[in-house]
Amino acid sequence: MIIDLQKFIVAEQPFWSELERVLTRQEQDPYRRMSFDEIGRLHYLYQRASADLAKINTYSSERAMRDYLEALVGRAYSFIYGARQETVRFKPWRWFWRTFPSTFRRHRRAFALSLAVMLTGAIFGAAAIVIDPEAKAVLMPFEHLQGDPSERVAKEERGANEKHLTQGKSTFSAFLMTHNTRVSVFVLALGMTWGIGTVLLLFTNGVMLGAVAADYIRAGESAFLVGWLLPHGAVEIPSILVAGQAGLLLAAALIGGGAAKPMGERLRAVVPDVVTLISGVAVMLVWAGLVEAFFSQYHQPTIPYAVKIAFGVVELMLLVLFLRYSGRREIGLAMRRRLRGRWSKSR
Amino acid sequence: MNPEAAFSARTHARTIRTPEGVRFSLPLAGPVSRCLAWLIDALCLVAFAQTIQVAAALLGIVSRDLSQAVTILLYFIFFLGYAMALEWYWNGQTIGKRILGLRVMDVRGLRLRPSQIIIRNLLRAVDSLPAVYLLGGVVCLASRYAQRLGDLAANTIVVRSTRVTAPRIDTVLADNRYNSLRAYPHLAARLRQQVTPIEADTALQALLRRDDLDPEGRVELFATMARHFKSKVVYPEEDLAGISDEQYVRDVVDLLFRR
Known part of the structure; x- marks a missing residue:
């Protein structure tokens, strides 16, 4: 007990109060830019408070004093050593056209695995329907898919569903968006089960898809099937696959697989990419929801199948081009070079 | 790891060592306080849901379809985004956490990044399995820093964050103008040597x-303390009279905390 606590407090209190003021001001406005002198002063105050805490820990055990200084040093530490990336404002345009597709490409192996699992499920589902058509009740838990495909096609082409939809297209669209996003988030979240849940969910979705496709193809309704599924499925199915990709990334970070880094570090490295992917999925599902409610449910003769299929094919091609090329630095540079060349020729 | 070992590995605080070599600790929030905070947040969500319904009913006058669509979207956005938005704008706090003095922090004591907030809240989908956050609760009890799965993935912890103010030690010592124990410097030196930091702090806290x-309790407490300190160093009786x-x-604390 060799510290004069009262004298110590009287001498140091003004510096602590100043540090508190600086921290409160910055916490209230995280985007406020500090001048060089302010940063220097903050660093000095932080180091002084740290030294005071070290003194208190060594020479005195006054608990309230220690708690106060620990809280103060903790706040300053988190501010000074915290990642500074968040002071850069979020730019949605740049994020969508550059960050999201490049993140997707960086983890294309996880996407390939996600696709492989769903395809395996689809093959299994299709095979099950071909071998045992009675399995339909188990493989397709949706009432409107239980009946005979040809009967449904005839009913849809009479426009029975269209009349019903006219009253509630917006509601149906909103329901689809939220439901599919919820499913995608679940596919991602199940990555925390070492990826087992993600794989199971992708597989079961594949099974349902394969079973429906096989059922309609067997009934000779391929045109209806493609015209019905492709316009929204061209975006919706890749969305679920990207959600699976994010879930598998999370699982890979959790498992490690001989990586030298500890689990916390592995997760820290992968989480921003996982968030980017799932946010991209949400955007894609908004589009898919609109298309499914306002376009997919209208069948021939209202909209010819050829138009619907062409629409779906174009969508899929655009999606592939977007994910494959959007935001590529070398493409941007080449385009800039070409434009510059044209401009200099025109002069 | 067996459950007992996992439980014993839990700590009540996260101690962080700064590059300056100083240690500070963040007291961890337990599952009960977190559950209460969640209940408060759930009540807020229900209240907001009611507000949405009223607004939707008004919109329903224009178009029933649009009103239902807006309701579905607003419910979804609010239920998913409530915690994310508040934890970002209030530095790791929601209404429930603010009331109960809890805060989400990075496990290394750093500021939260947006991706951490988003992922810890998205993973509520798996933490809430099979119902009422059972899986999250079990993981929280078993994990070292009381983290649910969302916290593990996001590298976050939930800490108790009551704003601590500087202690007013001067209220105890400022009025102690004459201290008869200071008349014997050698005894004062012995007292400083004999009294442990914990004993000194206990006496100071009692005075604060x-x-x-x-x-009655106060008389008894200070009598016990005085007996204890008198047994450590014996001062002449005549100086203690009256x-x-x-x-x-108070004199002992004055000697210990002031030079």
């Missing part, structure tokens, strides 16, 4: 909180 104690036990303890 004297007004919170009931009179000094109450509380004043004696």
